[in-house]
Amino acid sequence: MFSIELLRDAVVLGVLLGCFYAAVSIGLSISFGLLDVPQVAHPAFLVLASYGVFWLNDTYDIDPLLAGLLITPLFFVLGLITYRLYHETFERRGSDAAVRGIAFFFGVAFIIEVLIILQFGVDQRSVTASYIGKAWRIGDLRIPIRQLVAFAVALGLTVLLATYLSKTFMGRAIRAVAQDEGGLRLMGANPVRIKQFAFGIATAVLGMAGALLIIVALVDPTLDRVYIGRTFCVVVMAGLGSISGTLIAAIILGVAESIVLTMFGASWAPAISFALLLGVLAVRPQGLLGR
Amino acid sequence: MQRSSIIFWFGAGMFLIAMLLMTQFIRNEYPFFAGYVILQFVVLSVAWTILGGYAGYVNFGTNAFFGVGVYSAVLLIRAFEAPLGVQIALAALVGGLLGLGVGLLTLRMRGIFFSIATIALAIIIETSITNWRFVGGAAGIQLQRPPVMQPFDTYVKMLFFVQALLVVIAIAIARFIQNSRIGRGLHALRDDELAAECTGVPTLRLKLLACVVSGALMSAAGAPAALYVQFANPDSAFDLNYSVSVLAMSLIGGTAHWIGPVLGAILLSTTQQLLTVTISSEVNVLVLGVMLVLFVVAAPKGILGLVRRKARKADAA
Numbered sequence: 001m002f003s004i005e006l007l008r009d010a011v012v013l014g015v016l017l018g019c020f021y022a023a024v025s026i027g028l029s030i031s032f033g034l035l036d037v038p039q040v041a042h043p044a045f046l047v048l049a050s051y052g053v054f055w056l057n058d059t060y061d062i063d064p065l066l067a068g069l070l071i072t073p074l075f076f077v078l079g080l081i082t083y084r085l086y087h088e089t090f091e092r093r094g095s096d097a098a099v100r101g102i103a104f105f106f107g108v109a110f111i112i113e114v115l116i117i118l119q120f121g122v123d124q125r126s127v128t129a130s131y132i133g134k135a136w137r138i139g140d141l142r143i144p145i146r147q148l149v150a151f152a153v154a155l156g157l158t159v160l161l162a163t164y165l166s167k168t169f170m171g172r173a174i175r176a177v178a179q180d181e182g183g184l185r186l187m188g189a190n191p192v193r194i195k196q197f198a199f200g201i202a203t204a205v206l207g208m209a210g211a212l213l214i215i216v217a218l219v220d221p222t223l224d225r226v227y228i229g230r231t232f233c234v235v236v237m238a239g240l241g242s243i244s245g246t247l248i249a250a251i252i253l254g255v256a257e258s259i260v261l262t263m264f265g266a267s268w269a270p271a272i273s274f275a276l277l278l279g280v281l282a283v284r285p286q287g288l289l290g291r
Numbered sequence: 292m293q294r295s296s297i298i299f300w301f302g303a304g305m306f307l308i309a310m311l312l313m314t315q316f317i318r319n320e321y322p323f324f325a326g327y328v329i330l331q332f333v334v335l336s337v338a339w340t341i342l343g344g345y346a347g348y349v350n351f352g353t354n355a356f357f358g359v360g361v362y363s364a365v366l367l368i369r370a371f372e373a374p375l376g377v378q379i380a381l382a383a384l385v386g387g388l389l390g391l392g393v394g395l396l397t398l399r400m401r402g403i404f405f406s407i408a409t410i411a412l413a414i415i416i417e418t419s420i421t422n423w424r425f426v427g428g429a430a431g432i433q434l435q436r437p438p439v440m441q442p443f444d445t446y447v448k449m450l451f452f453v454q455a456l457l458v459v460i461a462i463a464i465a466r467f468i469q470n471s472r473i474g475r476g477l478h479a480l481r482d483d484e485l486a487a488e489c490t491g492v493p494t495l496r497l498k499l500l501a502c503v504v505s506g507a508l509m510s511a512a513g514a515p516a517a518l519y520v521q522f523a524n525p526d527s528a529f530d531l532n533y534s535v536s537v538l539a540m541s542l543i544g545g546t547a548h549w550i551g552p553v554l555g556a557i558l559l560s561t562t563q564q565l566l567t568v569t570i571s572s573e574v575n576v577l578v579l580g581v582m583l584v585l586f587v588v589a590a591p592k593g594i595l596g597l598v599r600r601k602a603r604k605a606d607a608a
Contacts, residue, residue, distance in 0.1 A: 038403035089588045100587045102349045102406050103542055107583035110535050114577040225531055229414060232407050267429065271418035274411035281408055282396055 009141055010262040011255055016143070016151040018254025020216055022247045023154030024209040024227065025234035026161055030202035031079075032232075033241035034178035035195050037086060038102045043227035044109035045203060049075060049210020050125075050219045051116055057127040064127040065153065068211025072204050079203025082108075083196045109224060116221040124218040132215065150212045157208055161201075162243040174198040178241055226270050233277035237288060245288050252276075299466065303459045310455040314448040323451040325564045327519060330454040331512050332560040335533070336540040336552035337461040338508035342501045343538070344546025345474055347481030349402075352393070352409030353537045355416050356386050356506050358529035360513025365426050365523045368434055375453065379514045386510020387503045394502035401484070410534075417529035431524025434517055450515045461508050465549040468504070477501055532576060536560075539583035545595025554594055 024046055031039040049071060056067035090101040126132075131145045165171035173194050177184050181191045213219060233253055238245030257272045314323065335353060342348050363382040367373035373381075389412075397408050421429045436446045443449040468474045479487040480494045488494045517523050536559070544555025559579065566575040590597055 032403075038406075040403070040406070085588075093591075099343075099347050099349050099402075100542070100591055102403055103538055104584060104587045106351065106406075106535060106538065107580045107587065110576060110580035111584065114573050114580060117573050118577070226414075228407070228410055236404075236407075267422055268418060271415045274414045278396065278408060278411050278415070281400060281404060285400070285404070 005140070006262055007259070010258045012141065012143070013147065014255030014258030015251055016147045016254070017216075017258055018251030019154040019158070019247070020147075020150045020212055020250075021230055021234055021254050022158045022250035023150075023205075023212055025231040025250055026158055026243065026246055027202040027205040027209065028231045029235045029238065029241065029243060029246045030161075030165075030174070030205075031199055033235050033238070034174060035198055035202075036178075037083070037199065038105055039202075040102060040105040040228065041082075041109040041112065042206070043224035043231055044112040045075070045078070045206050046210050046213060046227060046231075047219060047221065047224045048112050048116065049206045050214040050223075051120055051210075051221075052207075053211045053214050054120075054125045054127055054219065057129075064129055064211045064215050065149075065208075068208045070207075071210070072207035075207040076200045076204035079200040080196055082203065083199035087192060087196070113221050113224065120221070122221060124220045125214065126218050127214050129215070146215050150216045153208065154212055157205065158243070158247055161205065164201075165243055170194075170197065174201075175241075226273075229270070229273035229277060233273040233280070236277060236285075237280045239286055239288055242288075249288060299463075303463065307455060307459060310452055314443055314452055320445060320447055323445075323447050327447065327451045327454050328564065329557060329560045330451070330458050331516070332536065332540060332556040333553055334454065334457045334461045334512035335509055335537045336544070336556040337458075337465050337549055338505045338512065339537045339541045340546045340549065340552040341465055341468060341508070342505040343541060344551070345468065345477040345481065346498060346501045348498070348501075349406045349538070350409050350505070351406045351534050351538070352413045353509060354529045354531055354533040355409065355413035356389060356509035357513035357516070357533050358413070358420070358525070359386055359389055359416060360510035361517050361523050361528040362420055362426055363510065364514040364517040365432060365434065368517065369426060369432070372437070374437070375449075375515065375518065378517070379453070379457075379511050382514035383507040383511040386513075387507035389510070390502040390504070390506020391499060393506065394499040410531075413529055413531070413534070417525050420529070421525045427523065429525060431522055431526075434521045434523065436518050436521060446518065450519050453515055454512070457508075457512055461512075462549055462553065464504060464508065468501075469549055473497060473500065535576070535583070536563075536579060539579050539586075543582055543586045543593050545593030547592065548595055551593055551595045558594075 028039060028042045031037050031042065052071045053064050053067040056062045056070065057064050086101065090104065131149055134145045136143045136145055136148065165175060173189065177191045177194045184191050230253065234246055234250045237249035237252065253273055253276060256276060257269055260272050261269050335357065339350060339353060343350050360382040363385045364378040367378050367381060393409065393412060397405050400408055420426060426432060439446045439449055476492045476497045479492050480497060484494055540555035540559045541552040543559060545551030563575050566578060586593060
């Protein structure tokens with residue numbers, strides 16, 4: 001039955017979940033929010049990273065967080081290649097390219113999904129680590145340690161990236177390219193190289209985010225479909241390109257999902273993010289902290 | 292009537308007569324079982340092209356419209372045991388209304404926002420159906436086929452012919468739109484919506500019209516699927532594979548002319564039928580995805596574009 005304790009628990013768990021959502025969405029906030037690339041394959045890359053972590057954990061018994069760190073450089077390179085391909089085939093050709101760019105990433109997402117199925121099968125996968133399966137009790141509130149680990153790492157990752165974008169030279173260059181590409185070109189900088197680097201960063205973050213994903217929940221090859229809703233919901237609600245907004249929006253989504261889950265059951269959960277997304281798009285398309 | 296129209300309707304008539312004769316003289320059911328799926332994808336792809344090709348709005352929610360068609364039929368069968376014709380008509384109506392809803396909701400959205408919104412819609416509708424007990428909920432629902440009507444001897448053959456009829460209807464509508472002011476208006480707003488609006492093209496009305504027509508046709512194509520498989524569950528009715536398949540078929544065929552999606556659908560779904568039988572359905576989706584990416588990268592105007600380029604070269608030589 002509904003009670004104030006239940007609501008409190010839902011909110012606490014929702015905030016933890018929200019920070020995790022921020023970590024999986026922040027890459028998209030860069031690639032889609034700042035660079036305007038319709039990166040629909042972002043969640044597919046995320047699930048791919050989870051499977052990479054699963055494989056490392058399963059065969060070499062490496063801690064999932066360390067495994068996430070290990071695959072990060074690979075994802076950085078993957079991001080560089082993806083952006084280069086996208087730029088050469090679509091951005092440079094203009095006009096009609098937008099439509100096909102979306103179709104391109106949609107196709108890439110499906111290819112990744114099927115390759116994972118062919119390699120690992122359709123079963124749900126999980127990782128093993130000492131902190132998974134235990135819980136921390138405060139009174140009658142029970143918080144799984146895995147959620148806390150994901151929360152801490154996710155928060156760290158988000159803060160790190162936000163600092164990087166606002167304080168370092170390259171980070172500022174990335175934000176500059178989002179604001180005025182032509183201006184940057186006049187200053188003698190090469191916007192394409194900066195964008196490529198930024199896309200690399202956006203994809204590299206997924207190495208760690210993928211580790212968090214498989215620490216928090218079971219992962220199966222088609223999980224990316226639900227995360228299309230979650231990640232785009234967070235990024236659009238935040239206001240395109242707003243990193244601090246990402247954290248706020250992700251926590252709103254996390255709490256909303258957690259409350260609905262407690263009150264109506266798990267079968268309604270997949271629709272929450274999509275409904276929120278539609279709502280935001282219809283009412284306030286520029287997002288909470290939009291430009 | 293123009294000469295091209297006469298040829299078109301003559302061809303359509305011949306096609307239907309040929310399909311009807313096939314159902315009368317071929318005993319084996321399998322060709323119809325497979326053929327039904329191919330025809331279904333032709334309708335879906337042509338419908339997709341009306342919005343995605345002519346107007347340039349990439350719809351990822353084909354599965355939403357398809358599933359709504361399936362479940363309109365399920366609802367009618369469960370509640371009234373309504374005949375097939377009524378199922379299709381109502382599915383088209385519901386699909387059209389859904390299309391109108393999509394159009395109204397996404398008026399201000401362009402490009403990727405529209406696409407994401409259509410995925411969102413599909414998931415929301417699927418979730419609602421999953422939680423709706425009367426139409427079977429998550430577990431799905433078994434359906435009994437009513438007795439078959441003359442002159443068909445099995446139900447699958449009848450559904451096959453019905454789907455062939457829908458193909459003709461879909462192509463006729465797409466052809467009409469393409470050759471009329473509507474098509475030119477859509478084309479203009481695809482190239483530059485603001486410029487089109489400024490030159491007096493009623494972009495809003497045209498977009499809504501394209502959404503409604505496209506949605507209605509997709510749902511109509513989905514309605515017979517309920518009795519085709521005699522079973523419906525949300526997972527398969529709202530399978531995202533429908534979206535990617537139809538997207539691939541339309542773009543691979545080429546979206547500038549209605550013949551593009553027809554070619555793409557026939558080519559790809561025939562390949563798919565063969566692959567599913569000989570290898571596996573996963574490989575099938577992989578081939579589809581790879582083809583989609585290859586075409587989008589290397590042949591942006593699809594098969595149509597390749598053919599036209601070749602024709603132009605032949606002219607020049």
